Amino acid sequence: MPPSQQKRPGRQQAQQSGNPTGQTAKAGATATAPAPSTDPLRSLLPQDRDIIPIPVLIGIFAFVAALIWYNQGPEFLRNFAVYRSGALANKGDYQGAIYYLRQRVQNSPTDPSALGELGNALFRVGSYDESLKYFNEAQANRNNVRQDEDGKTPPPPDYSSALAEVAFKKAMATPEGKPRDFSETEKYLADALKVNRLDKLANYTYGEVEFARGNYRKAVEYFKIVAKAPGYKERVQDYYKKIDQAFFKDIQ
Incomplete structure (x- = not known):
C-alpha cells in the first residue's frame, strides 16, 4: 500500500481513544499542583491585619x-x-x-x-x-x-475614761503657780463610771485626782479597785508608798 494511503495516527485516533492530547496535559498539570495547606495551627497565627499597634x-x-x-x-x-x-x-x-x-x-x-x-x-x-x-x-x-x-x-x-485621763494630765501640766482645775476630768469620770462602775482606768484616774488634792484616804478607796489588776498593780504600789510617806510626814 502506498504511503499516502496508510492511516496516520492523529486527531481521529485521539478522538477514538476518548482522551484528547490537550486534556491529558491539562489533567497532568492539575494533578501535580501542590494542595493548599490544611494545618489548623496556621490559621491561628495573627495576620498582619490582626496585629494591634503597640x-x-x-x-x-x-x-x-x-x-x-x-x-x-x-x-x-x-x-x-x-x-x-x-x-x-x-x-x-x-x-x-x-x-x-x-x-x-x-x-x-x-x-x-x-x-x-x-x-x-x-x-x-x-x-x-x-x-x-x-x-x-x-x-x-x-x-x-x-x-x-x-x-x-x-x-x-466608750471613750469617757480616756478623755478623763487626758484631761487629768492636762490639768497636771498647768504651769507652777496656777491652780489646777480638775472639773473637766471629773466630768468625764462621772460619764465613765455611769457606763461601768468598775472601769479600771476611770477608778485609777479618780485615785490620781484625789491624791493630787491631798485626799489620800479617798485616793486609796479608788486605788483598791485596781490594785491587783494587770497594768495597774505597780503604779498603785508606787502611790501607796507616796501616801505612806505623806502620812509618816504628818505624824512627825
Whole structure:
C-alpha cells in the first residue's frame, strides 16, 4: 500500500481513544499542583491585619490599670495606713504613727477607731488639747462601728475614761503657780463610771485626782479597785508608798 494511503495516527485516533492530547496535559498539570495547606495551627497565627499597634495596647493597659486603681486604690491606702500606724504605735513610735493616723481620719472621718487611736497617739506625745479633740470626736461617732468578719456589730466603745485621763494630765501640766482645775476630768469620770462602775482606768484616774488634792484616804478607796489588776498593780504600789510617806510626814 502506498504511503499516502496508510492511516496516520492523529486527531481521529485521539478522538477514538476518548482522551484528547490537550486534556491529558491539562489533567497532568492539575494533578501535580501542590494542595493548599490544611494545618489548623496556621490559621491561628495573627495576620498582619490582626496585629494591634503597640500604642493602642499601651493605652488599653493604662486604662485597665487606672480602672483597677480607681476601684481598689482607696481601700489599699486605708489598709496600708491601718497597718503602718499600728506597727509604729506597737513599737512606741507614736510620733511616726500620727502621720498615718491622720491619713486614716482623713479617709474615714467618722470612724471611731481611727479617731480614738489618733487621740491616744497625740496623748502619748503630750498634745493634750488635740488629743481631747479627737477623743471627743470618737465619742460622738462611737455608734459608727463596723461589722466584724462574722457580720456581727460589736458594742460601741466608750471613750469617757480616756478623755478623763487626758484631761487629768492636762490639768497636771498647768504651769507652777496656777491652780489646777480638775472639773473637766471629773466630768468625764462621772460619764465613765455611769457606763461601768468598775472601769479600771476611770477608778485609777479618780485615785490620781484625789491624791493630787491631798485626799489620800479617798485616793486609796479608788486605788483598791485596781490594785491587783494587770497594768495597774505597780503604779498603785508606787502611790501607796507616796501616801505612806505623806502620812509618816504628818505624824512627825
